[in-house]
Amino acid sequence: MTTADNNGPKPAANPPAFLVGSRPSFLEVVASHSSFEEGHVEEEEEEQPEIESFSPKADPLLGSTIRLERFAKWLMAATLVSIFSIAWIAWSIYEMRDFALRQAKSVSDSIEVSRYAILAANRRAEATEKTIDLAAETSRSQLRAYVSVLGISTQNAFEKNMASSLNYKNVGQTPALGLRTLTDAVIISSSGSDVKPPRTYPTSYGGDNEPMSPLGGGIAASDAVNKTFKEAELEEFRAGNKTYVIWGVIYYADVFGRNHYTRFCRYFRNGEASHWNLCQTGNDSN
Template sequence: MTTADNNGPKPAANPPAFLVGSRPSFLEVVASHSSFKDRHAEQEKQEQPETESSLPEVNPLMGSTTRLEQFAKWSMAATLVSIFCTAWIAWSIYELHDFALRQAKSVSDSIEVSRYAILAANRRAEATEKNYDLAAETSRNQLRAYVSVLGISTQNAFEKNMASSLNYKNVGQTPALGLKTLVDAVIIPSAGSDIKPPRAYSASYNADSEPTVALGGGIAASDPITRTFKEAELEEFRAGTKLYLVWGAIYYSDVFGKNHYTRFCRYFKNGELSRWLLCQTGNDSN
């Protein structure tokens, strides 16, 4: 059995390029030599620093200055924008403040106008109420009872039992309710012109237990005055040295619940019983 002879020369693992394929040129043979490659690499390394050293050196401060300039420009721009915004905000605040002042003045004027309107309305209401009260009072005064004294008549003149009668009348349109008369008579000395009753009756009368009457509108009535006099008093009255005086009060209320009074004082002199005169005081009513 024939076997391959492996003991012969073996080819190199990495044969030079000029040994592979066709015949290489002299330059290729030289270039493929390892020593030539090493020298070529060293030359490139030596040439490379020279190339790098030939470039201009970059100053780091210049880059920082550029960045600072850019930052300053942006800062100035931001400052200008901030100033503009601040000015706009200030102007807006001023406008808002001015608008608020105008609104406040407008509201104040409106409130003042409303206040005057309310005052005017209140005055009109008060005037209307006063007119209503005046009209109601006028109506009540027109309809209420008025009791007036018509006169005094005398019977049995110059006798011991001489008596007089008080004549009065309700001249109003409605009845006089709870009517009560108080009358008295006396012979007094004639002393000057200031004739007044011996005592005055009050403006009110509170005697609920005593009987009273009602006097309709336009109705007249009379109450007798019974008084016993001495003959000497009657002679002095006849001679004119004394006066015959009748006074009193009439109390009543109207249909509207208001109390009234009529006080009177009349006197006769010189023995004339047909002509009576008014006293200086004691004649009033409400």
């Protein structure tokens, strides 16, 4: 009987027994083979070490790693959700900003349109006001009083007490109010037509004389101009060496409250067919 090596496979517990010189039957061979396989399987099962079952409580470090892995997965999912939320918020803010810009532009356009409308309305109002002022001025110009000098007449030109009359008329359609007449006369040396009044009256009245009654439209009036001259001056005037000059101003106001003046200057020389001429200056009005 042979002895097996300690490191080699062990023989079966019940090896098949055959009689020498005899032939085993088919059933005996199958049964022997089955017994051999069962014994071999049991030996392999005995030789394989038992695998211990895993339990997280048995290894705390491994359990923490698993929990950290699960937390990392949850954190990644939460991060993705946060990224999507932030992207949506950013898109919403952009849309709101774009909408706000459109609204601001619309409001700005509306304000600009309103400003142009206001400017246009102001221009129309100014044009209307100017038209009204022009119409009022035209009406005042047509209706106001105009006092004009008709001329000067002299009754005794060669006498010592030379008497003359200033004739004037309101050619306007409304009365001349507060009318005042200031006149003066002088005999001066002059030649040709270069005759000027000795002094010029101002364009506004500053005296204290009593005003005349209102002079209605289309009404004429006259004021006497009395001046006593020396005999020597009269002799020079009669000889044609000197000129007789009458000048002055008429102050009045119209019914619209505006003040006016009419200045006049006339001269007369002996031998000129008793014709009164206009001075070179001193004849103007407003």
